Amino acid sequence: MTTADPDLSAALPxxxxxxxxxxxxxxxxxxxEQLLDVxxxxxxxxxxPLLLAATERGLVRIAFEREGFDTxxxxxxxxxxxxxxxxxxxxxxxxxxxxxxxxxxxxxxxLPLDHALSRxxxxxxxxxxxxxxYGSTLSYGQVAAQVGNPRASRAVGTACATNPLPIxxxxxxxLRGDGSPGGYVGGTDAKTTLLTLERTA
Amino acid sequence: xxxxFEQAVARHGPAVMRVCRxxxxxxxxxxxxxxxxxxxALRAWPExxxxxxxxxxxxxxxxxxxxxxxxxxxxxxxxVESLPEWASTAGGPGADEGLWSEVAxxxxxxxxxxxYHYLGGLPHAETAELTGSTxxxxxxxxxxxxxxxxxxxAGHPAPSRALSPEGADR
Numbered sequence: 001m002t003t004a005d006p007d008l009s010a011a012l013p014x015x016x017x018x019x020x021x022x023x024x025x026x027x028x029x030x031x032x033e034q035l036l037d038v039x040x041x042x043x044x045x046x047x048x049p050l051l052l053a054a055t056e057r058g059l060v061r062i063a064f065e066r067e068g069f070d071t072x073x074x075x076x077x078x079x080x081x082x083x084x085x086x087x088x089x090x091x092x093x094x095x096x097x098x099x100x101x102x103x104x105x106x107x108x109x110x111l112p113l114d115h116a117l118s119r120x121x122x123x124x125x126x127x128x129x130x131x132x133x134y135g136s137t138l139s140y141g142q143v144a145a146q147v148g149n150p151r152a153s154r155a156v157g158t159a160c161a162t163n164p165l166p167i168x169x170x171x172x173x174x175l176r177g178d179g180s181p182g183g184y185v186g187g188t189d190a191k192t193t194l195l196t197l198e199r200t201a
Numbered sequence: 202x203x204x205x206f207e208q209a210v211a212r213h214g215p216a217v218m219r220v221c222r223x224x225x226x227x228x229x230x231x232x233x234x235x236x237x238x239x240x241x242a243l244r245a246w247p248e249x250x251x252x253x254x255x256x257x258x259x260x261x262x263x264x265x266x267x268x269x270x271x272x273x274x275x276x277x278x279x280x281v282e283s284l285p286e287w288a289s290t291a292g293g294p295g296a297d298e299g300l301w302s303e304v305a306x307x308x309x310x311x312x313x314x315x316x317y318h319y320l321g322g323l324p325h326a327e328t329a330e331l332t333g334s335t336x337x338x339x340x341x342x343x344x345x346x347x348x349x350x351x352x353x354x355a356g357h358p359a360p361s362r363a364l365s366p367e368g369a370d371r
Contacts, residue, residue, distance in 0.1 A: 009216065014219060025236060033244075073207070
């Protein structure tokens with residue numbers, strides 16, 4: 001299979017602004033025709049750029065840049081649907097609440113969530129985490145005990161590490177037994193930033 | 202296909218737009234065909250086999266959508282409600298138009314052969330099928346078309362890249 005001629009293509013410019021506009025229109029029409037299964041956008045934050053993805057049911061994935069946005073979307077495509085388009089307007093609500101959270105003006109999230117990327121014990125743990133209040137923390141062992149499986153602190157660690165909705169599902173509020181932060185999907189620095197924000201806001 | 206569709210739009214959007222514009226010439230028509238192409242593609246996307254050459258497949262979809270646009274255009278010339286609501290900079294004064302006016306000046310056979318083969322990356326045999334021609338005639342038309350464009354490029358003020366002679370024979 002031959003591919004397009006790069007030299008000839010370079011001599012025939014396509015206005016990127018027009019393509020951007022058309023892509024936005026495409027997402028709009030796809031939404032009207034029930035063809036937009038996953039809407040995405042990125043937002044800036046004190047812990048770096050975040051990728052947000054939502055289905056019709058709600059927010060399904062929040063990703064840190066270090067996870068690799070393309071890799072994250074490939075997983076969403078495989079596990080949810082490959083009908084994924086950038087559609088910032090669909091995520092205005094999530095973007096606004098995150099902005100308020102990072103500004104210290106919001107202590108809890110009021111967003112519909114889609115737990116399609118989690119199941120079993122991990123999902124159980126992730127559903128428990130929002131009950132750890134803003135600014136407070138628990139250890140992995142304490143969370144294990146709270147979900148009725150006191151010897152499962154290692155599995156709690158895995159549930160936190162694989163949390164598809166970090167920040168909104170506050171796995172950053174779960175620390176090691178000795179009070180040190182422990183690992184975090186967004187990196188230890190991001191975890192410290194979030195904990196400091198919640199202590200001082 | 203398990204590739205996120207938005208990655209396909211980002212990767213192949215420019216090439217599909219070049220094909221649409223080279224086939225239809227009018228920028229607004231090209232934008233319509235581009236939109237219809239990606240909407241059809243999105244509909245078919247989950248069922249598309251993973252081994253598909255996505256760009257070639259999109260170019261074939263674009264060819265059908267371009268024909269739809271031509272049919273619509275001949276039935277209802279200048280439908281006011283389908284005009285884009287933003288100001289297109291295409292063709293405007295000062296816009297870098299590259300070789301687009303040279304493409305528009307090509308005879309239709311050469312223009313379509315250049316569009317599907319050089320801009321869309323389809324083999325001559327497939328271009329022949331899409332344009333109702335023969336592979337040999339398409340090969341000749343594409344070569345003549347590219348030669349004419351290269352002459353145009355020589356007289357063009359500030360080309361971003363020169364057309365290489367090898368580019369014509371691939």
